Amino acid sequence: MPTFANRVAPFGTTIFSEINNLAAEYGAVNLGQGRPDFDGPPDLINAAVKALQGGQQYNQYPPGIGAPEFRKALVNHAAKFYGLDVDPNRGVVATPGATEAVFASIMGLVDPGDEVIVIEPYFDSYVPNILMAGAKPVFVPLHPPEWTLDPDELRRAFTPRTKALLWNSPQNPTGRVFTRAEMQVVADLCIEHDVIVISDEVYEHLVFGTAQHVPIASLPGMFERTVTVSSLGKSYSVTGWKLGWVYGAPELVTGVMRAHQFIAFAVHHPSQIAGAFAMGLPGTYYEDLQSMYTAKRDILMAGLNAAGLKAKQPEGTYFVMADFSDVFDGNDVEFTAHLIKNIGVACIPPSPFYCEEHRHIASKQARFAFCKGDDTLRQASERLAKLRR
Ligand code: PMP
Ligand code: GLN
Numbered sequence: 001m002p003t004f005a006n007r008v009a010p011f012g013t014t015i016f017s018e019i020n021n022l023a024a025e026y027g028a029v030n031l032g033q034g035r036p037d038f039d040g041p042p043d044l045i046n047a048a049v050k051a052l053q054g055g056q057q058y059n060q061y062p063p064g065i066g067a068p069e070f071r072k073a074l075v076n077h078a079a080k081f082y083g084l085d086v087d088p089n090r091g092v093v094a095t096p097g098a099t100e101a102v103f104a105s106i107m108g109l110v111d112p113g114d115e116v117i118v119i120e121p122y123f124d125s126y127v128p129n130i131l132m133a134g135a136k137p138v139f140v141p142l143h144p145p146e147w148t149l150d151p152d153e154l155r156r157a158f159t160p161r162t163k164a165l166l167w168n169s170p171q172n173p174t175g176r177v178f179t180r181a182e183m184q185v186v187a188d189l190c191i192e193h194d195v196i197v198i199s200d201e202v203y204e205h206l207v208f209g210t211a212q213h214v215p216i217a218s219l220p221g222m223f224e225r226t227v228t229v230s231s232l233g234k235s236y237s238v239t240g241w242k243l244g245w246v247y248g249a250p251e252l253v254t255g256v257m258r259a260h261q262f263i264a265f266a267v268h269h270p271s272q273i274a275g276a277f278a279m280g281l282p283g284t285y286y287e288d289l290q291s292m293y294t295a296k297r298d299i300l301m302a303g304l305n306a307a308g309l310k311a312k313q314p315e316g317t318y319f320v321m322a323d324f325s326d327v328f329d330g331n332d333v334e335f336t337a338h339l340i341k342n343i344g345v346a347c348i349p350p351s352p353f354y355c356e357e358h359r360h361i362a363s364k365q366a367r368f369a370f371c372k373g374d375d376t377l378r379q380a381s382e383r384l385a386k387l388r389r
Contacts, residue, residue, distance in 0.1 A: 015352045023346035029380040032346040036371040040238040044278050051273035062269040064261050066094030070272035073279035082215050090250035093257050094267045097242035098202045098231040103129045105198045105227050108255035110135045114163035121353030126166050139355045147174040151185045164196040170203035173367040175314020177211040187219045197226040203317040205235040205286045208294050211315035224249045236278045243271045300370040303381025308388045318371040325364040327387045344383045
């Protein structure tokens with residue numbers, strides 16, 4: 001009997017699908033996958049409907065690099081929020097979500113045998129992407145409870161074979177928003193070792209309080225060695241649209257485009273027209289988004305703390321990492337199964353976001369998503385109270 005390739009044999013099923021299935025089976029309140037249970041802005045949905053009904057022009061292939069309207073809006077957004085100067089014709093590629101943007105970046109920028117530095121805990125697709133490219137992941141863990149990088153550990157990860165570093169801030173799953181000073185350490189090492197940064201910034205607009213999102217491409221000397229990845233999903237509550245992008249220096253983006261043209265070629269055209277509308281929304285849209293999520297974060301934080309978990313207040317993203325060691329004796333996978341089956345709440349165990357050797361670092365942690373209705377968060381909090389010893 002024919003069977004699948006060795007390349008994918010070790011991958012298994014993503015933890016997000018696994019937990020969704022288990023949560024549905026046990027009727028758990030699902031704070032697992034980062035999937036809003038509310039809709040995106042009505043004006044944005046209307047812009048998509050209008051594009052779909054706009055006839056021929058938007059219902060056929062757009063250019064492979066993206067619709068001109070979308071690329072122009074992306075470039076304006078990058079200039080307005082970050083002061084970046086992106087070339088709309090040579091420095092941008094529209095992709096099916098940030099997931100393909102990262103994959104196309106790795107395929108287009110990294111050679112077999114190269115090393116790619118990955119900060120742990122990492123978003124789950126990064127390592128399979130690196131392995132599919134025939135490259136080698138080199139792991140550098142963040143240190144709880146504050147989830148900080150050790151500059152010496154990071155320095156030791158660089159070798160003459162290092163081609164790229166995958167950066168993610170605001171960071172999933174820890175909720176860290178790295179400071180300019182922390183990022184300068186990363187930038188200095190990448191410049192010293194002539195390394196490319198693939199910067200995943202999908203939570204760019206989800207920052208709280210005094211935290212500020214700084215694109216690593218905006219640091220001196222970094223634009224020419226960085227490709228910045230993001231998508232519409234989190235900023236506009238439309239994760240199902242799967243519209244993302246890569247932008248950066250034309251020399252690097254050319255590599256990404258060469259891969260992308262033979263992975264997806266082009267991306268859903270009507271969504272790009274609506275995406276151009278989204279990227280043009282005023283600053284007040286993001287202020288409202290941030291205050292909505294601040295309130296949700298506070299509901300979940302209160303529920304987790306009342307249940308006896310030690311939750312770390314996130315500076316960004318819509319996730320909270322919480323230490324459950326005071327209320328449960330097993331590891332993160334056992335805790336998650338207990339929570340779903342006996343308490344009625346689903347979360348994500350972070351161990352799949354680590355290499356084997358570092359898995360113990362988060363073995364007493366669980367990730368909870370707060371991109372949910374306030375009533376859902378309150379219901380989850382009531383159920384979590386049963387954990388208290
Ligand atoms: N990167 C990170 C850090 C994420 O949390 C996610 C989850 N949405 C993605 C990439 C994937 O984004 P998209 O849905 O746009 O592919
Ligand atoms: N980014 C989402 C999360 O971390 C999951 C997206 C996915 O299922 N791949 O929850």
